Amino acid sequence: EIVLTQSPTTTAASPGEKVTITCLASSSVSNMYWYQQKSGASPKLLIYSTSSLASGVPDRFSGSGSGTSYSLTINTMEAEDAATYYCQQWSSNPPTFGSGTKLEIK
Amino acid sequence: EVQLVESGGGLVQPGRSLKLSCLASGFTFSNYGMNWIRQAPGKGLEWVASISSSSSYIYYADTVKGRFTISRDNAKNTLYLQMTSLRSEDTALYYCARRSRWAPFDYWGQGVMVTVSS
Numbered sequence: 001e002i003v004l005t006q007s008p009t010t011t012a013a014s015p016g017e018k019v020t021i022t023c024l025a026s027s028s029v030s031n032m033y034w035y036q037q038k039s040g041a042s043p044k045l046l047i048y049s050t051s052s053l054a055s056g057v058p059d060r061f062s063g064s065g066s067g068t069s070y071s072l073t074i075n076t077m078e079a080e081d082a083a084t085y086y087c088q089q090w091s092s093n094p095p096t097f098g099s100g101t102k103l104e105i106k
Numbered sequence: 107e108v109q110l111v112e113s114g115g116g117l118v119q120p121g122r123s124l125k126l127s128c129l130a131s132g133f134t135f136s137n138y139g140m141n142w143i144r145q146a147p148g149k150g151l152e153w154v155a156s157i158s159s160s161s162s163y164i165y166y167a168d169t170v171k172g173r174f175t176i177s178r179d180n181a182k183n184t185l186y187l188q189m190t191s192l193r194s195e196d197t198a199l200y201y202c203a204r205r206s207r208w209a210p211f212d213y214w215g216q217g218v219m220v221t222v223s224s
Contacts, residue, residue, distance in 0.1 A: 033209055035151075042201060042216055043151065048209040086151055090210045094167055097151040 002027050004087050006098035013077040014106040021101045023087035025068045032070040033088045034063055036081075037100075043086065047072060079105050108132040110202050110215035117221045118192055128185040128202030128215055136160075136180035139205035142187045144198035145217070152198075155187065156205065170196075192222045 003026040013019045023032060034047035045054040047063035050070065060075040074081055082105045087098040114126040128140070142154040155176040156165045164176055175188040185202050200218050203211035 033211075035211070042214040043211070044214070045209050045212050048212070052208070054209070054212070088151075088210070093165060095153045095156075095210055097153070100150045 001094060002029060002089055002092055002096050004089060004096055004098035006085075006087060006101050008101060009099070010102045010104070012104040012106045013074075015077055015079060017077045017106075019074040019077050019081075019103060021072045021085055021087075021103070023065075023070045023072070023098050025070070025089060027092070028067045029070075029089040029091035031089070031091065032063065032065060033090075034072045035086045035088060035097075036083045037086065038083045046085070074103075077105070081105075108204065108213045110204065110213060112200060112202055112215045112218035115200065115218035115220045117223065119224050120193060120222055122192055123188070123190045124192060124220060125189070126187040126200055126202075126218055126220070128187075130183045130185065130202075130204070133204070135178075135183040139163075140176075140178060140185045141203045141205055141211060142174075142176060142185075143201045143203055143211065143214075144196075144220075145201070146195075146198045149198075154200070157185070189220070192220075194222050196220060197222045 005024045007022050031049050035043040036046045037043040051063045062073045084100045084102045109131045111129045118124050139158045141156045157176045173191045177186045202215045204213045206212040
């Protein structure tokens with residue numbers, strides 16, 4: 001099973017600040033997916049195939065990476081971006097998720 | 107608009123069974139693979155099971171293999187999860203999620219709570 005390690009576990013950012021969340025895989029994966037889960041809501045697909053924005057996702061979000069190292073970047077933090085973010089792989093079975101990064105607004 | 111609505115959750119005693127349903131609308135259900143994913147209270151996401159569009163391919167997490175059965179009825183646009191021999195560690199919010207060509211879980215339902223307790 002591929003283990004995904006996210007960092008940081010928790011972070012806070014001021015409006016307008018740049019935020020980067022990292023996801024390290026225990027083995028190489030071909031693609032990474034990112035999900036956003038706001039408090040009390042279902043997860044929502046944010047990024048697919050490492051760097052493609054899902055429909056309706058603001059372009060301040062971006063994804064990058066390859067092999068075992070991937071990242072999600074919010075270019076300019078907004079209050080509505082406060083949420084928990086999860087990375088996820090399905091390059092090999094079983095599909096696995098990172099443990100999540102809680103992002104708060106300062 | 108894609109909609110996934112789960113139902114069938116509740117409080118159940120350890121060792122008992124429960125069957126979850128997920129009613130899909132807004133897309134051609136028979137063309138998509140489907141998944142169950144769960145989230146224990148205050149915890150992260152755990153994939154549970156997947157089924158292909160025609161039920162030809164089915165996969166389970168090791169934690170539920172032999173106890174849970176995923177199935178679907180394409181005529182009724184409904185996904186199911188039959189859960190048996192339930193344990194306290196199965197307590198979670200269960201989501202159904204659609205699989206598309208570009209993402210394993212592109213749309214999620216609102217979730218249904220399953221609590222296993224005596």
